[in-house]
Amino acid sequence: MLLRIAGRSSAQQRQLLDLLDQATAVVRLAPGFISANLHRSLDGTKVAMYAQWQSAEHYQAMRENPAALAYLQRAVEIAKFEPGMYEVVETYSAPDGSAQ
Numbered sequence: 395m396l397l398r399i400a401g402r403s404s405a406q407q408r409q410l411l412d413l414l415d416q417a418t419a420v421v422r423l424a425p426g427f428i429s430a431n432l433h434r435s436l437d438g439t440k441v442a443m444y445a446q447w448q449s450a451e452h453y454q455a456m457r458e459n460p461a462a463l464a465y466l467q468r469a470v471e472i473a474k475f476e477p478g479m480y481e482v483v484e485t486y487s488a489p490d491g492s493a494q
Contacts, residue, residue: 404438406472413472414443417465421445424459426452441473450479 411434418430428446435441447453456462469475 407434407438407441410441410469410473413465413469414441417462417469420461420465421456424452424456424462427456446482453479 411432414432418432421427422430426448428448430443430445433442433444445453447456457466
């Protein structure tokens with residue numbers, strides 16, 4: 395999911411990162427959660443979050459959870475969401491010993 399920060403300020407980017415960090419502390423306990431990665435753009439205008447779930451049904455159930463919903467509602471106040479559902483096609487890693 396790509397999140398574009400409404401005001402495009404680095405302070406809002408930090409606010410959104412903190413909010414998503416707090417949200418993930420709750421969401422990661424939901425059934426079906428696998429992992430999440432949170433990234434910030436170097437220009438201070440975007441945040442990208444990539445989460446993996448066991449199924450679309452698990453993800454939808456999390457979105458209906460009141461605890462998670464409270465964070466999502468606060469996030470839309472400072473960011474424009476561009477959500478999408480994707481399927482992992484391939485995962486690549488560096489060969490053993492080459493990432494030094």
